[in-house]
Amino acid sequence: MKNFLISIKLTLVLIVLCAFLFPILIAMISKLAPGGGKGETVMAHGRVVGYARIGQKFTEDKFFWGRPSAVDYNASGSAGSNKGPTNPDYLKTVQGRIDSFLVHNPGIKKEEIPSEMVTASGSGLDPDISPASAYVQVKRVATVRGIPADKVKQLVEAHIDRPLFGMLGPSKVNVLRLNVALDEIGSKK
Structure with missing residues (x-):
């Protein structure tokens, strides 16, 4: 007792x-925290266009694309595909993403595609890509928008978040913020 x-x-x-x-x-x-615990919002033209820490689906050639999502960017159901690297369905999905990326980015070789651009993350909601993933898309975005590639590359460089203290974590680019900035220079033409 x-x-x-x-x-x-x-x-x-x-x-x-x-x-x-x-x-x-x-x-x-x-x-x-930024946003007071309600999420850090990104504004464009006086309205909220998304959250900085939740990936969004960009499929138009005039935008930088983020990492693929296993949940189609549904923030209410964060998850990965749970398929292993030798699963035939997974390999077929990845090959489809590679083929699509090559069609939309002519002149890029398969070996030049960063793996994160064709594989989904564990959360399916990654808001960031590596600088290499942004640079590989510069030519496509510049061509579609009629902006010099050097100017688009400079925009990418201006949006690289460096590691904390220069060593904690990787460099990354927030896709939503980059696309909002891209729209802003596109509208100033």
Whole structure:
């Protein structure tokens, strides 16, 4: 009976800590984050066009494309495909993405396509791509928009987020912010 009462007390203490105090603490900390815990929004022309930390689907040639999504960019159902690297369905999907990328980016060789441009992430909602993935798309975007490739490349370079302290994490480019900036220079032509 003594152990039973101790376990009941411990359970009640853990319920209060884990179900009430911890969520309140996290909610208070989130208020310090960009967006006040409601997500960091990206604005264009005075309206919200998306969230900085949730990938969006860009398929038009005039935009930079993000990493493919196994959940079709559905933020309510974040997930990967759960198919292994030797799964025939997965390999067929990746080959289809490679073929599509090559059609939309003439002059690019298969070996030049960064793997992240044809493989989905674990979350399916990656908002960022590597600088290499952005650079490989510069020619297509510049050609479609009628903007000099050097100017588009400079825009990519201006949107590279460098690693924290120069060493913690990879360099990355936020696709939504890059496309919003691209639309802004496109409208100034």
